[in-house]
Amino acid sequence: MRATSALDHGRRQRADGIAPGPSGTLPAVLSGPWAVLxxxxxxxxxxxxxxxxxxxxxxxxxxPGWSGPDVLPAEGVGQIALAQGGxxxxxxxxxxxxxxxxxxxxxxxxxxxxxxxxxxxSEWRSVGNPxxxxxxxxxxxxxxxxxxxxGTLYVFVPTAEGRVALRREDAQGRWEPWRDLQVAxxxxxxxxxxxxxxxxxxxxxxFDGALTWYQRQPGGPLERGHDLAVAPLPGSVxxxxxxxxxxxxLLTDVRGGxxxxxxxxxxxxxxxxxxxxxRHAGLVTVLDGYPCMVLAHRDAAGRIVLGVCPVxxxxxxxxxxxxxxxxxxxxxxxxxxxxxxxxLAVAPxxxxxxxxxxxxxxxxxxxxxxx
Numbered sequence: 328m329r330a331t332s333a334l335d336h337g338r339r340q341r342a343d344g345i346a347p348g349p350s351g352t353l354p355a356v357l358s359g360p361w362a363v364l365x366x367x368x369x370x371x372x373x374x375x376x377x378x379x380x381x382x383x384x385x386x387x388x389x390x391p392g393w394s395g396p397d398v399l400p401a402e403g404v405g406q407i408a409l410a411q412g413g414x415x416x417x418x419x420x421x422x423x424x425x426x427x428x429x430x431x432x433x434x435x436x437x438x439x440x441x442x443x444x445x446x447x448x449s450e451w452r453s454v455g456n457p458x459x460x461x462x463x464x465x466x467x468x469x470x471x472x473x474x475x476x477x478g479t480l481y482v483f484v485p486t487a488e489g490r491v492a493l494r495r496e497d498a499q500g501r502w503e504p505w506r507d508l509q510v511a512x513x514x515x516x517x518x519x520x521x522x523x524x525x526x527x528x529x530x531x532x533x534f535d536g537a538l539t540w541y542q543r544q545p546g547g548p549l550e551r552g553h554d555l556a557v558a559p560l561p562g563s564v565x566x567x568x569x570x571x572x573x574x575x576x577l578l579t580d581v582r583g584g585x586x587x588x589x590x591x592x593x594x595x596x597x598x599x600x601x602x603x604x605x606r607h608a609g610l611v612t613v614l615d616g617y618p619c620m621v622l623a624h625r626d627a628a629g630r631i632v633l634g635v636c637p638v639x640x641x642x643x644x645x646x647x648x649x650x651x652x653x654x655x656x657x658x659x660x661x662x663x664x665x666x667x668x669x670x671l672a673v674a675p676x677x678x679x680x681x682x683x684x685x686x687x688x689x690x691x692x693x694x695x696x697x698x
Contacts, residue, residue: 356673358407360659365444366415368664372671372698373419374679375407380419383679383698384445388664390683393698399448404437412474412521417441419448420472420482424465434464436482438472454482457492457505473519475527475545483517483529491517491531491538493549508549510538520566520574528552528566528574528591532559537576539591557587557595560604567609569620569638577607577622586624586634588641598634598645601627605657611638612668615688621668623658631658631672635690652680652695671698 359374368388374381374396383395401407404421411417419439426432436454441447458464466487473481481495491508510531517531517538525545531538537559539552555576563579573590579602580587586600586607608623614635622634622645633648654672661669667684670692674680682692 355677356656356679357405358656359409360671360673360679361409362659362661362669362671363409363411363417364415364661364664367444369444370661370663370669371417371441371444372679372681373409373417374673375401375405375421378402380407380448382441385664389667390663391696394445397445399439401439401451404451406469408470408472410472410474410480412478412480413476413523414478415444416474416478418472418474418480420454420470421451422467422469423451423453431462432465433461434467436470436484438480438482454494454502455505457484457486457494457507463487469516471516471519471529473521473527475521476523476525477546479546481519481521481527483519485513485516485531489513491529498546506549508540509551513538515561518564518566518576520568522568522572522574524572526572530555530559530564530566530576532561532564534558537564537578537589541591552591555589555591555595557589558582559587562604563602563606565607565609567611567620569611573639575609575620575639577609579604579607579624586622590639596641598636598641600624600632600634600645600647602632603627603629608658608660610660610662610668612662612666614690621660621690623660623670625654625656625658625672629653629655629675631670633670633690648690650682650692652682654680668692 354376356374361373369385372383380399381396383393386392407421423437435456437451439451440449468485471483493506512533513531517529519529526542529540537555540549541552558581560579565577566574569575587595589595603625605625618638626632631650631652634645636645658672670682678697680695682695685691685693
């Protein structure tokens with residue numbers, strides 16, 4: 328994020344009433360940032376602030392220039408999740424609360440779509456909620472979402488009863504009815520992932536382990552898989568496709584406090600680390616000619632730590648890199664239009680910072696810069 332000038336300040340105030348705070352930075356980021364690649368090879372960064380979503384867009388593929396932030400209104404929408412499919416459409420799903428203070432609030436899920444990089448966001452539309460009684464909706468958790476290879480949007484949410492509910496689009500883009508995934512022990516929002524071969528998988532943290540679901544065939548119903556022998560810290564799980572049709576989960580283990588890498592049907596692999604309470608990030612790329620997985624998390628001291636290991640070979644060790652960069656919330660990983668690794672995070676002063684992979688052996692990052 329470039330330095331804020333008085334002219335910038337005035338433009339933002341006149342446009343939408345959202346202006347930088349006293350220190351010159353933008354309003355506090357409530358969730359995000361998220362980084363996704365647009366259809367034209369430009370990265371887009373989204374961040375949720377009070378009553379709005381901010382969006383920055385690279386001026387050309389792989390930067391270094393950025394435009395924005397554009398302010399996308401999101402009145403009353405909180406706990407936003409973001410998902411992107413192979414068509415590069417960006418789906419934002421949030422939890423909306425409406426109603427008077429003296430009555431049970433009306434809570435539902437809403438979604439909006441950006442179809443092309445830099446274009447306006449569609450209007451927010453309701454997905455409804457899985458509860459029959461309005462008074463139960465206030466206890467509904469935050470949503471998670473993913474998009475399968477056919478472009479179908481899946482929305483998951485933990486219910487007041489500790490269940491996980493699913494609503495997805497049909498082949499014509501119409502919403503199917505809510506479905507109960509038939510558990511009663513989910514502790515928090517699940518983590519959902521889609522594979523390049525068309526399947527969707529879900530993991531939900533529970534008291535004594537991790538609950539999983541999978542599809543036998545693309546577009547089919549989600550079926551219960553085997554519980555995983557690890558207890559994830561709620562909010563820490565990320566799913567990464569590490570080979571075609573195969574998801575790897577990164578999470579923080581409640582019992583040991585360290586980082587665990589696990590795949591359905593395999594024993595968890597403990598890879599060390601001293602993570603904080605946030606979500607892990609991960610992606611697959613080629614380093615020095617070898618397929619590697621890159622991990623990122625915020626450690627207990629509040630700094631961004633990166634990890635590198637051969638894909639699906641964590642047992643032989645993860646090479647950890649302390650970037651010494653302090654951050655708020657969760658760091659984010661992405662590949663830019665030239666295939667370089669990009670690390671993003673919110674700095675302690677509220678600015679969104681970026682470091683990009685440079686030429687050279689291994690994973691070498693350039694200087695941290697405001698976008």
